[in-house]
Amino acid sequence: MVEFLERGAADHVELLAFPETFLSGYPFWVERTGGARFDDPDQKRAYAAYLDAAVELDGPELRVITEAVRDLKVFTYLGITERVRGTVYCSLVAISPDEGIVGAHRKLMPTHEERLVWGIGDGHGLRTHQVGGFAVGGLICWENWMPLARHALYAQGESLHVSVWPGSSGLTGDITRFIAREGRVYSLAAGALFSYGDIPTDFPFHDQLAECASRYDGGSAIAGPDGQWIVPPVSGEERLVVADIDPAVVRAERHNFDPAGHYGRGDVLHLQVDRRRRPPAAFLD
Numbered sequence: 044m045v046e047f048l049e050r051g052a053a054d055h056v057e058l059l060a061f062p063e064t065f066l067s068g069y070p071f072w073v074e075r076t077g078g079a080r081f082d083d084p085d086q087k088r089a090y091a092a093y094l095d096a097a098v099e100l101d102g103p104e105l106r107v108i109t110e111a112v113r114d115l116k117v118f119t120y121l122g123i124t125e126r127v128r129g130t131v132y133c134s135l136v137a138i139s140p141d142e143g144i145v146g147a148h149r150k151l152m153p154t155h156e157e158r159l160v161w162g163i164g165d166g167h168g169l170r171t172h173q174v175g176g177f178a179v180g181g182l183i184c185w186e187n188w189m190p191l192a193r194h195a196l197y198a199q200g201e202s203l204h205v206s207v208w209p210g211s212s213g214l215t216g217d218i219t220r221f222i223a224r225e226g227r228v229y230s231l232a233a234g235a236l237f238s239y240g241d242i243p244t245d246f247p248f249h250d251q252l253a254e255c256a257s258r259y260d261g262g263s264a265i266a267g268p269d270g271q272w273i274v275p276p277v278s279g280e281e282r283l284v285v286a287d288i289d290p291a292v293v294r295a296e297r298h299n300f301d302p303a304g305h306y307g308r309g310d311v312l313h314l315q316v317d318r319r320r321r322p323p324a325a326f327l328d
Contacts, residue, residue, distance in 0.1 A: 044121075045111045047283065052115040054285055058174050060205045062235035062263075063122040063184050064133055066104060067096040069209040069235070070160040075255050076248045078159050085247045092246060093160065097126035100147055105136070109143050116140045118174045120181050120233075122207045125149065130162040135181050135207055137172050146170050150183045151192060166318045171199040176290040177229075181205035187218050193226065195316045197303040202268075202293045203229045210235035210259035212276040224270030227296040229288045234262035236281050268296040 051059045063069065072089055080086055098104045112119050118139055125134040133153060137146035148168020153161040171180040180196035187206045204222050208214050215232040223230035237259035242249055263284045264276040273286045300306050
């Protein structure tokens with residue numbers, strides 16, 4: 044990750060996005076190994092290994108990344124497996140060169156089998172961050188299909204939308220352009236590549252997963268606020284996907300449509316967003 048940040052800085056990149064759970068991994072074993080079997084010894088060992096590999100917001104791994112972001116001056120969106128005691132959250136961390144970690148969005152609703160592994164998030168991270176001339180927000184995988192989650196970011200003036208994915212050009216092809224067109228925003232999708240060689244040999248289901256990894260072929264892409272591709276989904280190639288973008292283009296596209304502005308009807312349709320963290324207990328001493 045530090046190497047990619049260095050390469051981005053050398054290419055004068057101001058914002059860099061890493062895929063969903065890029066650190067430290069997507070739980071793709073669950074759907075292929077009977078992950079819903081209750082109290083199954085192998086599933087319990089797999090979860091314990093996954094929990095052990097997850098990172099904490101104040102842990103040493105993110106300190107290394109935060110220091111690199113600071114030194115290289117590259118605002119970073121990073122998908123992580125966030126460990127909170129005995130639970131793993133699928134989180135998207137926003138790291139500023141000047142302020143360090145400025146946002147940690149936990150996925151609002153894990154998708155299908157992901158609910159066997161990840162905790163359910165809250166609205167605390169539904170925030171935009173100023174990067175240059177852009178208000179940047181981000182969502183994780185299929186929560187990008189949640190209209191109200193998107194609107195919560197549009198309502199904060201979002202002009203660059205970051206979506207992060209486990210890695211599939213089949214996932215990013217439609218929604219990346221749709222968000223760009225709907226929000227009149229630049230839409231950046233970051234998807235991972237994954238191979239069988241990435242699976243630790245001592246993982247409980249190592250031998251059963253040989254055919255699964257090839258499904259994760261990347262899919263990173265960038266669309267403009269007119270909904271047209273700047274960079275179509277990139278499949279099977281590990282590289283930086285880079286584009287120059289201009290906030291003036293966003294303003295021009297909002298001439299005839301702004302979903303949270305002159306085309307919004309706040310008097311008829313109103314969204315209330317609860318951004319409080321939900322701790323397991325409140326202690327009154």
